[in-house]
Amino acid sequence: MPLNxxxxxxxELAAEAVASGDRPALHDLPPDLAYREYEAATYILDVPxxxxxxxxxxxxxxxxxxxISARWYKPLxxxxxxxxxxxxLYFHGGGYCLGxxxxxxxxxxxxxxxxxxxxxxxxxRLAPEYRFPSAVHDAHDAYRWLVQHGSAHGLDTxxxxxxxDSVGGTLATGIVIMARDENLQPPVYQLLLYPCTSAWQxxxxxxxxxxxxxxxxxxxQWMFNLYLRTDADRADWRFxxxxxxxxxxxxxxxxxxxxxxxxxxxxxxxxxxLQANGxxxxxxxxxxxxxxxxxxxxxxxxxxxxxxxxxxxxxKAFYPENDRS
Numbered sequence: 001m002p003l004n005x006x007x008x009x010x011x012e013l014a015a016e017a018v019a020s021g022d023r024p025a026l027h028d029l030p031p032d033l034a035y036r037e038y039e040a041a042t043y044i045l046d047v048p049x050x051x052x053x054x055x056x057x058x059x060x061x062x063x064x065x066x067x068i069s070a071r072w073y074k075p076l077x078x079x080x081x082x083x084x085x086x087x088x089l090y091f092h093g094g095g096y097c098l099g100x101x102x103x104x105x106x107x108x109x110x111x112x113x114x115x116x117x118x119x120x121x122x123x124x125r126l127a128p129e130y131r132f133p134s135a136v137h138d139a140h141d142a143y144r145w146l147v148q149h150g151s152a153h154g155l156d157t158x159x160x161x162x163x164x165d166s167v168g169g170t171l172a173t174g175i176v177i178m179a180r181d182e183n184l185q186p187p188v189y190q191l192l193l194y195p196c197t198s199a200w201q202x203x204x205x206x207x208x209x210x211x212x213x214x215x216x217x218x219x220x221q222w223m224f225n226l227y228l229r230t231d232a233d234r235a236d237w238r239f240x241x242x243x244x245x246x247x248x249x250x251x252x253x254x255x256x257x258x259x260x261x262x263x264x265x266x267x268x269x270x271x272x273x274l275q276a277n278g279x280x281x282x283x284x285x286x287x288x289x290x291x292x293x294x295x296x297x298x299x300x301x302x303x304x305x306x307x308x309x310x311x312x313x314x315x316k317a318f319y320p321e322n323d324r325s
Contacts, residue, residue, distance in 0.1 A: 003213075003260055004288035010299050011212060011290070027222035031097055031128055038098040047297035047304075049109025053079040060122070062141045069123040070142065071101045072153075073108055075116035086159035086318035087118040088191070089146055089175075093166030093292065095223025096135055097127040104165070107295055107307065114311030117318055118155055120146060124171065127227040135227070136238045139171040140178055147185050159318050161189040162251075163310075165294060166263075169195025173241040173270075176250050186251055189317035191310060193256040194263050194291055195270065199240035203265035213260045215291035220262070242266065247273050252280035254313045256306060258289035284309065 003011075017023040026034045054074045059067040078085050090108055092099040101123050112119040124138035143162065150157040162172040169192040179186045201220060210217040228234065237244040253274055257267040264285070274281040286293065289302055294310075297303040316323045 001259060001287035003290075004300055004302070006300050007214075007260075007288070007290055007293075007296075010296075011214060014214075015212060025216065025219065026098075027216065027219040031226060035098055035126075038094065039100060039103055042103045042295070045298055046106045046295045049106035050113045052076060052109055052112055058120075060142050060145045062138055064137075066125065066138075068125070068138050068142060069101065071105075071108070071121045071123075073112040073119040073121070075112045075118070077116040078118070082154065084151060084154055084156035085118055086115075086161070086314075087120055087146065087150060087155045088112075088115070088161045088163055088314060089143060089172075089187075090119055090121045090162075091124065091139055091164035091168030091171040092121070093164065093168045093193075094126075095220065096132075096167050096227035097223050099126075099168075104295065106297065107165075110304075110307040111311055111314065114308060115314045115318065117161075117314060127223075131226075132228050132233045133236070133238055135167075135171060136174055139175055143175045143179070143187075144184070157185065158188075160185075160187050161191060161314060161317055162187045163189075163191030163193070164195070165193035166292065167196050169193055170197065170239070170241065173197070174238045177237065177241065177244060177247075180249055188251060189314065190251050190253045191256075191314065192253060192267075192270075193294055193306075193310075194258055194261050194267055195241075195255070196263060196266070197240060197242045197270040198266035199234040199243055201262065201266075203262075203269075205265040206262045209260055209262040209264075213262065213290050215262055217262065242270055242273065246277070247279065248277040250274065250277075250279045252317070253282070254310070255281070255283045256294070256310070257283060257285045258291055258293055259285055259287050260289060261291040263291060282313070 056072045058070040092104040122142045124135040164172040
């Protein structure tokens with residue numbers, strides 16, 4: 001299918017702005033300025049999220065004493081109940097050096113309302129101040145905290161799903177593998193939006209879509225170079241889950257991929273590895289879409305559609321007794 005018409009116009013305008021010097025590419029900016037540009041763009045590209053019953057800021061102590069910021073969304077459906085309710089532990093994208101609780105606020109609100117479920121959105125530490133494996137440690141520590149303390153907050157720790165977009169999806173895959181290997185209570189589901197899964201970005205889709213499709217090859221390598229300490233880190237499964245020798249006995253997975261995303265091939269490869277290892281895995285490739293389209297609510301209708309699709313999948317995982325499919 002051709003690139004979505006609205007996206008085509010948007011990307012053409014963005015390319016003209018960079019070519020004319022009106023707006024530098026992210027990889028040409030210092031990390032702190034790139035972070036601010038990414039945050040500012042959120043309010044142009046995405047729609048405001050729906051109303052929820054409450055939003056609470058939390059701090060989760062990491063293994064080294066750092067206080068990890070998190071944001072907890074409670075949907076209106078749960079306002080009058082004290083029964084433990086399911087929760088999605090979510091990690092934002094941004095190449096390990098961009099993104100925040102605010103940049104993915106709309107997406108998290110939508111998933112909380114549409115499912116419905118609680119959403120705990122974690123702001124792991126970012127590069128270049130904190131390099132690999134800091135983000136991984138924060139993600140794992142957040143999951144352990146949720147398993148240990150979630151019930152005290154009215155959350156059903158037997159119904160925890162993990163999810164994220166782009167590198168946030170990578171962090172979610174790591175939690176599922178870690179929980180299995182350390183005999184921790186496993187998540188009931190993993191929700192992966194166009195995750196980064198490969199040690200090297202050399203697939204056909206990376207070559208074919210290296211520029212002009214929102215996620216630029218130069219930008220991706222700029223991000224990874226800020227995050228990784230050495231090239232040896234690329235072979236670590238916590239960065240590249242395709243390097244994992246064993247993907248068996250993991251929670252069911254749902255992968256959202258985009259037809260015009262450089263990460264398409266590695267996302268498909270990861271899904272195929274999961275399926276080959278006996279993991280219940282569904283894949284949905286959204287035609288005409290690019291990387292990060294779930295946050296482009298002001299650009300494409302598919303941003304709203306994918307949120308509805310994700311919520312339906314989560315609802316089936318959290319409320320199997322209501323599944324009539």
